[in-house]
Amino acid sequence: MLVNKTSYSELLDHPKWHKKKLDILEKSGFKCISCSSNEKTLDVYHSYYVSNLKPWEYPNNSLYCLCGECYNKSQYIITLIKRQLRHIELAYNERLFGYLYGLETLTYPMVTIGVMSYEVAQGIGDCWKIPPEVIIENLRDGHIDGYTLRSLSKNTE
Numbered sequence: 001m002l003v004n005k006t007s008y009s010e011l012l013d014h015p016k017w018h019k020k021k022l023d024i025l026e027k028s029g030f031k032c033i034s035c036s037s038n039e040k041t042l043d044v045y046h047s048y049y050v051s052n053l054k055p056w057e058y059p060n061n062s063l064y065c066l067c068g069e070c071y072n073k074s075q076y077i078i079t080l081i082k083r084q085l086r087h088i089e090l091a092y093n094e095r096l097f098g099y100l101y102g103l104e105t106l107t108y109p110m111v112t113i114g115v116m117s118y119e120v121a122q123g124i125g126d127c128w129k130i131p132p133e134v135i136i137e138n139l140r141d142g143h144i145d146g147y148t149l150r151s152l153s154k155n156t157e
């Protein structure tokens with residue numbers, strides 16, 4: 001029995017992906033989110049991949065609009081980061097992850113993030129200039145949002 005397996009490039013020709021891609025392009029104002037160019041060719045990229053998930057099944061907040069130049073720069077930096085992560089201890093990786101979470105909530109305060117360890121709280125605290133203990137004290141079911149972090153940041157200045 002032959003199994004008809006659709007290739008990823010064929011999925012990118014699907015009308016559902018074209019609609020989703022147009023939604024993301026419109027949301028970005030048809031500009032690269034990195035350099036703000038509307039003169040360069042733009043495309044929509046996934047921030048992560050999940051096995052067996054079709055391109056249009058990802059949440060909108062995991063998709064972003066970039067020009068080719070900015071996409072290539074971001075991929076180069078991601079490669080460098082991955083190489084470096086292999087050279088540091090796990091606790092520092094967790095702290096860096098927390099810092100990245102903190103950066104996300106600086107940009108998108110409505111995002112709720114999970115704090116699964118003291119090291120993650122340290123990283124968030126490094127970003128927001130809040131002691132990790134204060135972050136941990138203010139968790140709700142192990143989570144915190146950017147609005148709460150902003151309020152805590154003002155209280156610790």
